[in-house]
Structures are given as C-alpha cells and as structure tokens.
Amino acid sequence: MPKNTAAFQCNECGWQAAKWAGRCPECQQWGTVVEAGTATGIVTRIKPSVVADDRVARRITEIDDVEVSHWSSGIDEFDRVLGGGFVRGAAVLLSGEPGVGKSTLLLEVAARAARRGMRVLYVSAEESVAQVRMRAQRTDALSDNLYLASETDLATVLGQVDAVVPQLLIVDSVQTVASANVDGLAGQPSQVREVASALIRIAKDRALPLVLVGHVTKDGTIAGPRVLEHLVDVVCHFEGDRHTALRFIRALKNRFGPTDEVGCFEMTGDGIAQVADPSELFLSRQKSVPGTCVTISMEGKRAIPVEVQALVTSTQSPNPRRVTNGVDPSRVAMLIAVLERRGGIKLGEFDVYVSTVGGVRLTEPAADLAIAIALASTVKDWPIPETLAAYGEISLAGEVRPVGSATHRASEARRLGYRSIVDSSTGTLRAALGMARATAEPVVVPDF
CATH class of the missing domain: 3.30.230.10 (Ribosomal Protein S5; domain 2)
Structure with a gap:
C-alpha cells in the first residue's frame, strides 16, 4: 500500500501537499494550510445547484434596499471626500507623489481611530517601526490601540491580521508588498494584482475597512496595473506642491459617495492639519x-x-x-x-x-x-x-x-x-x- 506523503492539509477544502503554502491553490484561501495532523477537518463542498440567495439572479425590485453606514475617520475633510467616512469592508486606495504627506495623514487617521477604542493595524512596508513610531511621537499620534508592523511579505501581513484582528487596516504601500506564490519582484503588475486581491478579499470577508497607499508614476497616474483601481471601492488622490503647505484630496472613484468633493489640508511642523475654510x-x-x-x-x-x-x-x-x-x-x-x-x-x-x-x-x-x-x-x-x-x-x-x-x-x-x-x-x-x-x-x- 503506498505511503501517504501529504504533510500539509487545507482546513477549508481538504487539499493536501508535501510542502506548506500560504495560500491554498484549490480554494484560494489564505492561512488555511496547516500540518496534516492538526487539520480541523474537511469542509464538504457545496453542490453547484445549492447556492446562496445572493448568488441567484433575481429581479432588482425584489432585492432589499440596504443603507450603507459610514463611520468617521476622525478628520472631517477626509470624511468629506470619502462620502461620510469609512464603510465596513470597503477598500480605499490613496495615491500621491512621494513626500506629499500620505503616510502622515493616514497615521493621524489611525491614531484618531485608536483613541476612540478601535484596534488599528498599520503595516509599513517602506519604513521600520522605529521610524513610524518617531513620526507618530512628533505628530502626537501615539495610542495603545495602534499596532505597527514593518513587513513586505504578504503571508506574514495576513498572519499579522489574524493575530491583531484589527478594525481598521492600513497598508503602506501596496507596491512594496510581495507574495511568495507569484514570480517577480514587488511592484510588478502581477505582484500588485495578487497582493491587492488578497488584501481586498480579507477586507470583504471580515467587513474590515482597508486603506492601501499607492505610488504614482512620473505622469501622475497610479503605478501598477489598471485593474488595481477597478478592484478597490474608493480611489483618492493626494496632491500638492511639496514646496508649499497646501494639500488637496480628491476622490477619483467612490462607490459609496460623490466624486465631486475636495478635502483641504495644510502641512505644519506638527503634522497635517485640516483647513475647513481655505478662503x-x-x-x-x-x-x-x-x-x-x-x-x-x-x-x-x-x-x-x-x-x-x-x-x-x-x-x-x-x-x-x-x-x-x-x-x-x-x-x-x-x-x-x-x-x-x-x-x-x-x-x-x-x-x-x-x-x-x-x-x-x-x-x-x-x-x-x-x-x-x-x-x-x-x-x-x-x-x-x-x-x-x-x-x-x-x-x-x-x-x-x-x-x-x-x-x-x-x-x-x-x-x-x-x-x-x-x-x-x-x-x-x-x-x-x-x-x-x-x-x-x-x-x-x-x-x-
């Protein structure tokens, strides 16, 4: 009788392999592959004829009207652009030129959410946790509910999400995170597509607001494949001259609000400040x-x-x-x-x-x-x-x-x-x- 050489097994679908993988190639789930002896069992596959109600084509008049609820980011000017604030499970892409203040703004958003009792995970793939902590101290953004991680590996980032169980996830930036299951360096189109898809899937499954920072090219467009802008729910562009203090945030795409709002900010020595009346x-x-x-x-x-x-x-x-x-x-x-x-x-x-x-x-x-x-x-x-x-x-x-x-x-x-x-x-x-x-x-x- 042949010997079973399977050392790892997926908890979701029962896929088995001799080597561990961060993502199951069968059911496309992350973090479900464990040692065969510790698997919790095989989930029975659903027959194609048995599907959830939301996957059955129905008349549009028969679908219940669901009101989208927003919760404030703590910054009124940012909420104005988002259409009222964050939506649970929504993916927000914030792009802008280097040095314009994207990380400073999001660190302030993370700190304000943490002070309201929310657990926030800020993943910086470009800076060390010591650098982020130093900037947080300078801008008065320290909070016990704010968790920092400096990581460029996608599987490890997803592991941090499992460990912290955040209520808000910020990844800075999506072009610097790479997946071991995809060939190529971080920032290449295949890597950006895979990383964004995995993070957005986690956000949707857990009703977790996700903010991705995106780099821009020389002509001002978002770096990476155009599919990145299609995957996310909201695309915001942070613009401004690095030689002046004025900054604007514009919504280029918003599935939960208008795209004709603009947020006005001013860079100061203590961080970034919103300008309610820029007259x-x-x-x-x-x-x-x-x-x-x-x-x-x-x-x-x-x-x-x-x-x-x-x-x-x-x-x-x-x-x-x-x-x-x-x-x-x-x-x-x-x-x-x-x-x-x-x-x-x-x-x-x-x-x-x-x-x-x-x-x-x-x-x-x-x-x-x-x-x-x-x-x-x-x-x-x-x-x-x-x-x-x-x-x-x-x-x-x-x-x-x-x-x-x-x-x-x-x-x-x-x-x-x-x-x-x-x-x-x-x-x-x-x-x-x-x-x-x-x-x-x-x-x-x-x-x-």
Missing part, C-alpha cells in the same frame, strides 16, 4: 495694485477665492517670454491673443508673467476672465479694487461665456465681501474690461 489661503495681504484680480474657483462643491497676479514688462527680444505658475500656459497664450485681437490690449512686445497666490492650480476655464482682467490691469496701470471678483470663460470670438455653479460662486463671493462681480452677464470681453475699469475709477470713462 484666505489664496489671497495676498497687499492692497490692490495693478495686475491683480480675484476669481472664484470651484474645487469640487467648494467655492474658493483665488487671486491671479499678472506682470508685463517691455522687451527687445523677438520672442517675448510667457511664464506661468499655477495656470495653463497654453490657455494664457490663447488669452493674450484674444486680448490683442478682441480687447485692444497690445501684449506682443511685452514679457508676460502670470501666477496664482498660495500655490493653487487653476485648471477650469472659469478663470479666463480674471486672468484677462489682471493682464489688462497691469498693461493699463490701473488697480482692480479688492471688492471685485471675476469669473467666466472667454471664447476666441471675445465672448464671455457662462460657467458652471455660477449661482454658488456668486453667493460665496458676496459672503466673502466681494460687492462687484464681473461674469458672463457682460456679454463680451470689451464690456467686461470696461466694467472692471469703471469699478476701479468710476469717474473715468472706459477707453476700450
């Missing part, structure tokens, strides 16, 4: 001077005043310079052409510099009118009053077109004290420039 962050404290104009920008559902500054200087160069910061250079070049052709503002012999205040980046066409007014103001050398705000898209024909959320922009502008609003109601660029000029000096007839 003063993007305005200079200097009195009105030629070349400045305020626009009302929409960041998600939030209306934020942003000051645009412009400067022109004469040049003898046959190719005048066009330097921008915080605005699209091609958009500025188009506005310069429209100003010359439709607005009577000659800029061909000037170097042009356009910038925003506070490091914010304006990408929506609604900022066109403010940029145009700022350029005209600096050329004509007349200041725009501090109480004027402008927003509107400028066409190549010199028309000022309406923009989205105009009512919300106007109400926010009036709340902040902007009494004069230049928008699409002016109709044309010349009329808008004339209104801005008249507001600055009412006694002078506009010369446009």
Whole structure:
C-alpha cells in the first residue's frame, strides 16, 4: 500500500501537499494550510445547484434596499471626500507623489481611530517601526490601540491580521508588498494584482475597512496595473506642491459617495492639519495694485477665492517670454491673443508673467476672465479694487461665456465681501474690461 506523503492539509477544502503554502491553490484561501495532523477537518463542498440567495439572479425590485453606514475617520475633510467616512469592508486606495504627506495623514487617521477604542493595524512596508513610531511621537499620534508592523511579505501581513484582528487596516504601500506564490519582484503588475486581491478579499470577508497607499508614476497616474483601481471601492488622490503647505484630496472613484468633493489640508511642523475654510489661503495681504484680480474657483462643491497676479514688462527680444505658475500656459497664450485681437490690449512686445497666490492650480476655464482682467490691469496701470471678483470663460470670438455653479460662486463671493462681480452677464470681453475699469475709477470713462 503506498505511503501517504501529504504533510500539509487545507482546513477549508481538504487539499493536501508535501510542502506548506500560504495560500491554498484549490480554494484560494489564505492561512488555511496547516500540518496534516492538526487539520480541523474537511469542509464538504457545496453542490453547484445549492447556492446562496445572493448568488441567484433575481429581479432588482425584489432585492432589499440596504443603507450603507459610514463611520468617521476622525478628520472631517477626509470624511468629506470619502462620502461620510469609512464603510465596513470597503477598500480605499490613496495615491500621491512621494513626500506629499500620505503616510502622515493616514497615521493621524489611525491614531484618531485608536483613541476612540478601535484596534488599528498599520503595516509599513517602506519604513521600520522605529521610524513610524518617531513620526507618530512628533505628530502626537501615539495610542495603545495602534499596532505597527514593518513587513513586505504578504503571508506574514495576513498572519499579522489574524493575530491583531484589527478594525481598521492600513497598508503602506501596496507596491512594496510581495507574495511568495507569484514570480517577480514587488511592484510588478502581477505582484500588485495578487497582493491587492488578497488584501481586498480579507477586507470583504471580515467587513474590515482597508486603506492601501499607492505610488504614482512620473505622469501622475497610479503605478501598477489598471485593474488595481477597478478592484478597490474608493480611489483618492493626494496632491500638492511639496514646496508649499497646501494639500488637496480628491476622490477619483467612490462607490459609496460623490466624486465631486475636495478635502483641504495644510502641512505644519506638527503634522497635517485640516483647513475647513481655505478662503484666505489664496489671497495676498497687499492692497490692490495693478495686475491683480480675484476669481472664484470651484474645487469640487467648494467655492474658493483665488487671486491671479499678472506682470508685463517691455522687451527687445523677438520672442517675448510667457511664464506661468499655477495656470495653463497654453490657455494664457490663447488669452493674450484674444486680448490683442478682441480687447485692444497690445501684449506682443511685452514679457508676460502670470501666477496664482498660495500655490493653487487653476485648471477650469472659469478663470479666463480674471486672468484677462489682471493682464489688462497691469498693461493699463490701473488697480482692480479688492471688492471685485471675476469669473467666466472667454471664447476666441471675445465672448464671455457662462460657467458652471455660477449661482454658488456668486453667493460665496458676496459672503466673502466681494460687492462687484464681473461674469458672463457682460456679454463680451470689451464690456467686461470696461466694467472692471469703471469699478476701479468710476469717474473715468472706459477707453476700450
């Protein structure tokens, strides 16, 4: 009679093998392969005809309506982006450039959850536990319910989950964890897919909120296979200039809430702080001077005043310079052409510099009118009053077109004290420039 050489057996399906494996190749379960003598028994397979009710196709009207419940992360600005907070069993992917503050934010989230009595497991695959502990001490994020682990092996990470039994799991980052059952180095598409699938499966089975940190490539996209973004429930992008303190979190995908919300944060010496009202962050404290104009920008559902500054200087160069910061250079070049052709503002012999205040980046066409007014103001050398705000898209024909959320922009502008609003109601660029000029000096007839 042949000798049984099986030394290990799966508790779930009864699969046997001579070597141990962290994941059963038969039932695809993690951590169920043990020594054959310690197996608790074989689970009887369910016949294909006997399936759970949620796997049977039913009419959509027969399915019960289940309300998704959120629990707060402890940071209101983060909850705003998540749609109210974390959802049990949901997988959240937080991406961003190196050094932007992803780990600092999540360590603060972990600490606040731990202080509320929740058991949190923070797995750092990039830093040692001593490094994480040092940063936690600096940002006042120490708590007895916060568990740290520095590990890059997937099977060991899953073992830590079994040992700690957390109520919140944070893995930093998914591209640095590898599985021994998949060929290739950590960060390769096959490894990222396997690691993310295993962690998300654990999160779903245990109703465990999971936060994965993701690296980005040079062009700003999430590193690894695109399937990673399809696997998770929420994709958030943490953005900001490392040379400034301002940070934004945007939801690119959210199965449990809207994707048009934005969270605003500020990096400080003590960590990261949320900014509930960022209205003063993007305005200079200097009195009105030629070349400045305020626009009302929409960041998600939030209306934020942003000051645009412009400067022109004469040049003898046959190719005048066009330097921008915080605005699209091609958009500025188009506005310069429209100003010359439709607005009577000659800029061909000037170097042009356009910038925003506070490091914010304006990408929506609604900022066109403010940029145009700022350029005209600096050329004509007349200041725009501090109480004027402008927003509107400028066409190549010199028309000022309406923009989205105009009512919300106007109400926010009036709340902040902007009494004069230049928008699409002016109709044309010349009329808008004339209104801005008249507001600055009412006694002078506009010369446009």
